[in-house]
Amino acid sequence: MKNYLIVGASSGIGKALAERLALTGSTVWGTFHSTQPEPHSGIAFHHLNILDENISLDFLPETLDGIAYCPGSITLKPFHRIPPADFVIDYQLQVIGAVKVIQSVLPRLKRSSGASILLFSTVAVQTGFNFHSMVSASKGAVEGLTKALAAEFAPGVRVNCIAPSITDTTLASSLLNTEEKKQSNAQRHPLKRVGAADDIASLAEFLLTDRSSWMTGQIVHIDGGISTLKV
Numbered sequence: 001m002k003n004y005l006i007v008g009a010s011s012g013i014g015k016a017l018a019e020r021l022a023l024t025g026s027t028v029w030g031t032f033h034s035t036q037p038e039p040h041s042g043i044a045f046h047h048l049n050i051l052d053e054n055i056s057l058d059f060l061p062e063t064l065d066g067i068a069y070c071p072g073s074i075t076l077k078p079f080h081r082i083p084p085a086d087f088v089i090d091y092q093l094q095v096i097g098a099v100k101v102i103q104s105v106l107p108r109l110k111r112s113s114g115a116s117i118l119l120f121s122t123v124a125v126q127t128g129f130n131f132h133s134m135v136s137a138s139k140g141a142v143e144g145l146t147k148a149l150a151a152e153f154a155p156g157v158r159v160n161c162i163a164p165s166i167t168d169t170t171l172a173s174s175l176l177n178t179e180e181k182k183q184s185n186a187q188r189h190p191l192k193r194v195g196a197a198d199d200i201a202s203l204a205e206f207l208l209t210d211r212s213s214w215m216t217g218q219i220v221h222i223d224g225g226i227s228t229l230k231v
Contacts, residue, residue, distance in 0.1 A: 002026040003061050004208065007048065007101055008070035010037035012169030013120070016201035017068055018043050021208070029060060033071070035170070050097035057104050064108035066208040068118040069098040074171055076131040087134055094138035095145065102149070109157050116208045117153075119146050121163040123223040139163075143219050150217030158216035160207045165223035167195035189224030190231045 004021050008014040009030025015037070018030045022042025030037065031048035039045075046059050050071055072094055075086070098119055109115035121139040124132040143161055150159040166172055166185050176182050176194065186193045203222050206212050221227050 002065040002209070003063060004028050005057070005060060005064060005067040005101075005105065006030045006043075006070060007050070007068065007097075008032070008072075009043065009045065010035040012070070012171055013164075013167065013197050013200045013204065014068065014070035016197040017070070017204045017208075020198075020201055020205045024209075026065075027061075050100065051092060055100055055104065057101070060105065060108060062108060063111040064105055064115065065112045066116040066118070067101065067105055067109070068120075068204060068208060069101055070120060071097060072120060072171060073135070074175070075134050076175075077134070078131060079133045082134055087137060090134050090138045091141065094135075095141045098142065098145065106157075112157075114210060114213060115157045116212070117149065117157060117159040118204055118207050119159070119161040121146075121161050121219060123163050123165040123221060123227050125163060126219075126221075127227045146219065147217050154216060158212070160212070160215055160218045160220065162200060162203060162207070163219050163221045163223070163227075164195055164200050165189065165226050167197060167200055169197050189226045190229040191224040193224065195222070195224060 004026055006014050006018040009018040010032035018028050022028045028043045030043045030045050032045055033049055037045045048055060073090060102117060119142050121143050122135055124136045125140045125143055146159050146161040153159060166175060168176055200222060
């Protein structure tokens with residue numbers, strides 16, 4: 001039986017991933033900040049504010065087999081309207097938060113016989129989109145962190161990253177809050193739909209578990225084809 005930590009497990013992709021792992025019989029710890037999670041018999045929830053100067057993960061067991069860092073934000077504005085301080089705040093959440101968690105649990109991961117770290121980026125890092133400067137800057141750093149840590153932690157701890165396109169979750173609700181917006185975003189993708197949380201969670205489960213034991217340092221795109229196809 002494996003032990004997993006899902007940071008940001010109360011909604012969206014994190015919730016779908018935690019529930020998938022719990023169904024396999026693994027022991028799952030999930031954190032939440034502002035969204036109160038629905039009770040789940042297979043998930044132990046703990047409140048965590050990743051922006052606090054000091055975070056505590058003392059509730060975790062001595063050995064941890066995998067972590068997924070799921071918190072994020074999507075702020076789309078013209079570059080000239082974004083105060084530089086907002087870039088710093090976004091970086092604190094998307095990058096420094098991941099650094100805090102990884103540093104805190106690294107000794108636990110190293111006790112596992114095959115641990116895995118999973119981070120999240122966005123298709124916008126490698127495929128430039130209008131108004132995505134802030135999220136692309138932070139997630140670009142996440143992709144660099146993924147590759148650096150994968151090299152540093154090999155062979156004991158694998159590190160991979162998922163780069164999705166727009167997914168129908170609470171995080172993207174302002175972009176998909178009308179049927180017209182959903183259809184407009186769907187038509188931008190070769191597969192003519194936006195992603196669902198479970199689309200991403202199925203890949204996340206694969207990357208966290210031993211089924212992907214020969215993969216590390218990868219940025220895996222799951223994006224309805226938008227990053228590579230013109231149709």
